[in-house]
Amino acid sequence: MLAHDAIVAARFDESEARFKPRVGPEDVRLLAVLNALGPLEGLRVLDLGCGKGRFAAHLRDRGAEVIGLDLSAAMLGRACGLDRVRASARRLPFADSTFGAVVAIEVLEHVGAVEPVLDEARRVLSPGGRLAVVDKNLGALDARRPWLPSAVVKRVDERRGLWMYPAGGPVRERWFWPGALQRRLRRDFAEVRVEFLLRPEEATRRVFRSIPSARLMTLWSARVPDAVRADGRS
Secondary structure, three states: OHHHHHHHHHHHHHHHHHOOOOOOOOOHHHHHHHHHHOOOOOOEEEEEOOOOOOOHHHHHHOOOEEEEEEOOHHHHOOOOOOEEEEOOOOOOOOOOOOEEEEEEEOOHHHOOOOHHHHHHHHHHEEEEEEEEEEEEEOOOEOOOOOOOEHHHHHHHHHHOOOOOOOOOOOOOOOOEOHHHHHHHHOOOOEEEEEEEOOOHHHHOOHHHHHOHHHOOEEEEEEEOOOOOOOOOOO
């Protein structure tokens, strides 16, 4: 997977200027993560794929101690005021049970195989720690043309060269069936929940207001089970 990571890092280095340095306080992804994590004061948080630190800044402003991790040196170079590490999400340079929360916002779509990333997130989380993943729903409809599946529009646009990675290359952005990722998380986590986020561009369409599973952006949240004592009690 070293070649995969190198391609991802290179693409983000080349495209760094495309990414905004901040998000507004009403961003639906941010609000979903804040709700999933709960109180942040004094919480140690790992922001996987932090990029320019645009979500980490909001977590830090609410009292969290945030460390950002990313493959892209160019993106990390713009993450001002954030403790940051350049590394792969598949091999986290942290000890077991280091963090009270791990967030991954539109990151899993870039990692290829998600298994090692989820295993590592679980490893570095403390008992009772929380995981918040925001990514794209493979079953969503397109916001502008809701009679079309978003995945079909994505495939066409990839062939037109409008996505992050060249069509036919070894790396593609991967989207997820909400139930499938939820079942995977249940192997190692408790309280696994799925929430479909209503973006402003979807809110004007009745189908997205009425059918949450038609929405593109999705939150998967989970908690590490509490430590079990020798007598079997948590």
